[in-house]
Amino acid sequence: MNIYDVAKQAGVGIGTVSRVLNGSAKVKPETRERVQAAINQLDYVPHGAARSLGSGRSHVLGLVVPFFTRPFFIEVLRGVEMAATAHGYEMVLYNVETTTQRDHYLRQLPMRRRVDGLLVVSLFCDESEAERFRKMNLPVVLVDSYNPLLTSLVVDNISGARQAVEYLISLGHRQIGFVNGVKVGSFNFNKADDRMSGYRQALANSDIPYNPEWVSATEWTRAGGREGARQLLLLPQRPTAIFAASDVQALGVMEQAQAQGLRVPQDLCIIGFDNIELAELLNLTTVAQPMHEMGKQAVERLLAEIECPQPPQTVMMDVTLVHRSTTAPLAAPNVSAFSTASVRDGVWATQQNIITEG
Amino acid sequence: MNIYDVAKQAGVGIGTVSRVLNGSAKVKPETRERVQAAINQLDYVPHGAARSLGSGRSHVLGLVVPFFTRPFFIEVLRGVEMAATAHGYEMVLYNVETTTQRDHYLRQLPMRRRVDGLLVVSLFCDESEAERFRKMNLPVVLVDSYNPLLTSLVVDNISGARQAVEYLISLGHRQIGFVNGVKVGSFNFNKADDRMSGYRQALANSDIPYNPEWVSATEWTRAGGREGARQLLLLPQRPTAIFAASDVQALGVMEQAQAQGLRVPQDLCIIGFDNIELAELLNLTTVAQPMHEMGKQAVERLLAEIECPQPPQTVMMDVTLVHRSTTAPLAAPNVSAFSTASVRDGVWATQQNIITEG
DNA sequence: TTGTACGCGTTATCAA
DNA sequence: TTGATAACGCGTACAA
Numbered sequence: 001m002n003i004y005d006v007a008k009q010a011g012v013g014i015g016t017v018s019r020v021l022n023g024s025a026k027v028k029p030e031t032r033e034r035v036q037a038a039i040n041q042l043d044y045v046p047h048g049a050a051r052s053l054g055s056g057r058s059h060v061l062g063l064v065v066p067f068f069t070r071p072f073f074i075e076v077l078r079g080v081e082m083a084a085t086a087h088g089y090e091m092v093l094y095n096v097e098t099t100t101q102r103d104h105y106l107r108q109l110p111m112r113r114r115v116d117g118l119l120v121v122s123l124f125c126d127e128s129e130a131e132r133f134r135k136m137n138l139p140v141v142l143v144d145s146y147n148p149l150l151t152s153l154v155v156d157n158i159s160g161a162r163q164a165v166e167y168l169i170s171l172g173h174r175q176i177g178f179v180n181g182v183k184v185g186s187f188n189f190n191k192a193d194d195r196m197s198g199y200r201q202a203l204a205n206s207d208i209p210y211n212p213e214w215v216s217a218t219e220w221t222r223a224g225g226r227e228g229a230r231q232l233l234l235l236p237q238r239p240t241a242i243f244a245a246s247d248v249q250a251l252g253v254m255e256q257a258q259a260q261g262l263r264v265p266q267d268l269c270i271i272g273f274d275n276i277e278l279a280e281l282l283n284l285t286t287v288a289q290p291m292h293e294m295g296k297q298a299v300e301r302l303l304a305e306i307e308c309p310q311p312p313q314t315v316m317m318d319v320t321l322v323h324r325s326t327t328a329p330l331a332a333p334n335v336s337a338f339s340t341a342s343v344r345d346g347v348w349a350t351q352q353n354i355i356t357e358g
Numbered sequence: 359m360n361i362y363d364v365a366k367q368a369g370v371g372i373g374t375v376s377r378v379l380n381g382s383a384k385v386k387p388e389t390r391e392r393v394q395a396a397i398n399q400l401d402y403v404p405h406g407a408a409r410s411l412g413s414g415r416s417h418v419l420g421l422v423v424p425f426f427t428r429p430f431f432i433e434v435l436r437g438v439e440m441a442a443t444a445h446g447y448e449m450v451l452y453n454v455e456t457t458t459q460r461d462h463y464l465r466q467l468p469m470r471r472r473v474d475g476l477l478v479v480s481l482f483c484d485e486s487e488a489e490r491f492r493k494m495n496l497p498v499v500l501v502d503s504y505n506p507l508l509t510s511l512v513v514d515n516i517s518g519a520r521q522a523v524e525y526l527i528s529l530g531h532r533q534i535g536f537v538n539g540v541k542v543g544s545f546n547f548n549k550a551d552d553r554m555s556g557y558r559q560a561l562a563n564s565d566i567p568y569n570p571e572w573v574s575a576t577e578w579t580r581a582g583g584r585e586g587a588r589q590l591l592l593l594p595q596r597p598t599a600i601f602a603a604s605d606v607q608a609l610g611v612m613e614q615a616q617a618q619g620l621r622v623p624q625d626l627c628i629i630g631f632d633n634i635e636l637a638e639l640l641n642l643t644t645v646a647q648p649m650h651e652m653g654k655q656a657v658e659r660l661l662a663e664i665e666c667p668q669p670p671q672t673v674m675m676d677v678t679l680v681h682r683s684t685t686a687p688l689a690a691p692n693v694s695a696f697s698t699a700s701v702r703d704g705v706w707a708t709q710q711n712i713i714t715e716g
Numbered sequence: 717t718t719g720t721a722c723g724c725g726t727t728a729t730c731a732a
Numbered sequence: 733t734t735g736a737t738a739a740c741g742c743g744t745a746c747a748a
Binding site for chain 1: 733734735736737739740742
């Protein structure tokens with residue numbers, strides 16, 4: 001059951017069927033109808049592989065993403081999915097959890113085009129790889145990562161971190177901890193560095209000395225955040241507020257605070273980064289990234305590049321601080337334990353009361 | 359840069375190159391090495407589409423899943439991804455959010471094999487569709503759904519629901535609400551019905567009359583769960599415990615309890631279904647499904663079917679009740695408001711104390 | 717064990 | 733506006 005069958009059934013040549021299939025302009029309406037009827041009658045659907053082979057286009061986008069089950073990536077993925085299907089593209093998922101996998105996907109996969117383009121999320125991409133993409137004529141867009149040779153969509157991590165810490169300072173905090181993420185292999189390369197820069201800039205702007213003891217770099221996980229917080233909170237001179245490099249880590253910080261009997265926000269203020277769904281649920285103050293929008297824009301730029309080569313471009317997306325109830329003005333020392341807040345003010349208890357989200 | 363270039367470079371015919379590429383037995387080690395060297399030297403990677411066209415195999419698995427961002431599906435997806443890559447298969451994601459999309463993917467997509475097999479998750483599949491798959495010789499495995507003509511992986515939803523409700527009864531509850539999920543179009547067809555059956559069976563087994571007022575069917579979302587709980591909890595005679603058809607809905611129930619000032623588990627016990635990551639985090643008692651395992655098994659059965667046709671089989675996976683801290687023995691009436699629990703016993707506060715997970 | 721020729725189902729290019 | 737025909741790159745009989 002192929003294009004010849006349809007042609008025969010409709011009494012035309014295969015060229016005409018192909019034109020109808022691809023919505024080519026030059027075909028008489030009457031003929032088109034006849035072909036269409038034959039197609040419907042035979043339940044004919046073109047063969048994808050043959051089509052790819054002939055046209056050099058697969059209408060498939062490759063998506064290289066680390067740890068795709070993590071909320072941040074899921075949200076980006078969602079934006080990608082919506083945009084891709086809207087434009088008639090399919091999406092194949094390459095999950096990266098090891099450096100080997102990363103190298104494999106970024107080196108082998110592009111060589112012969114099973115995909116029309118590649119979206120690389122949160123993965124560092126070196127010059128030689130970028131150069132190879134160019135040589136192969138494989139359109140690539142980076143999301144949450146940067147390379148001068150490739151179109152890159154980044155959020156302003158420095159500014160986001162700075163805003164978060166400046167907000168804490170404005171609340172009266174001076175002892176501000178930072179639970180950063182680690183740079184594992186080639187993952188999340190600039191992210192950790194940039195958020196660190198933002199943290200230090202904010203401190204410097206207010207002439208607060210930088211204290212390396214108040215910084216820890218952990219896995220980008222709940223357990224990591226928890227461990228990081230444990231280190232900071234057991235110091236003789238502990239931070240009164242902690243900025244975490246991701247919401248997931250912030251979650252771990254909250255758990256650790258809970259475990260040590262510290263109330264949030266009275267005894268410890270917490271700010272996360274990302275604004276995943278859970279952040280809203282737990283009323284976590286956080287730096288919001290436009291994750292859906294990033295996915296969508298990435299697809300659109302990639303498709304543009306597939307249509308015709310574009311000069312590499314770096315797009316900076318804005319972040320916004322979302323005020324929720326894990327932050328509050330610094331309580332006067334030694335009074336915090338009996339502050340004005342209700343005794344039931346756990347994280348969950350406050351959630352219905354203090355909503356300043358805007 | 360194709361197989362001919364490699365052949366020329368190695369001084370052999372393309373047949374030999376092909377044999378090397380596909381690990382065919384009959385090739386002299388010396389020749390193999392020469393070909394391999396040429397492949398490496400030219401950075402040659404075979405063209406996927408051409409390969410598919412020639413062999414009739416794409417090494418791609420289609421994954422049709424509704425609302426893939428929801429935790430249950432993500433977990434299944436994760437299992438699928440691991441198994442698929444382990445076997446050298448790629449994975450293309452078809453997200454379904456409307457009946458139109460469902461029909462499209464289940465009717466058009468299979469017609470001409472871009473994929474070697476299809477995994478359909480939580481979607482009802484009717485006889486005619488199953489029949490069509492058979493006619494097309496397209497291997498299909500159903501996950502969390504059932505059709506007699508197709509290999510189906512299901513969990514025992516009836517038993518799971520029954521276990522949950524029986525547990526509540528064993529704790530002394532007699533007024534047990536049920537926040538079920540709706541059957542939207544062709545989504546989650548049997549699931550809602552089966553969990554309802556389990557609920558009613560448990561009641562019947564203990565001679566507790568079924569009270570339709572204590573049942574509501576909502577969206578499978580947090581907002582849905584919340585709305586369902588609102589209906590039940592505002593009744594003059596309100597339930598003392600609520601069983602929710604999914605963890606996500608249970609979350610909504612928790613929120614609503616919180617909003618009405620009901621303490622969990624003293625004033626209201628809650629059991630969910632699925633055991634998503636969040637359930638552990640919030641210490642929600644729930645019925646656990648082996649989500650990763652389902653994804654993995656599904657892939658393995660699908661691959662087996664791709665190798666050679668198998669008779670349809672229904673595999674029942676076990677569920678297990680996970681005891682956490684949103685359930686407790688029913689407090690004596692009128693005492694619950696001043697029970698022995700600490701005043702700070704919100705959901706979060708209890709989480710470190712009452713852990714009976716096994 | 718190796719090389720050759722053909723087929724897979726399209727798209728694209730021409731000439732009509 | 734249409735039909736014939738040559739790619740597309742590989743797998744695979746079949747012949748050597």
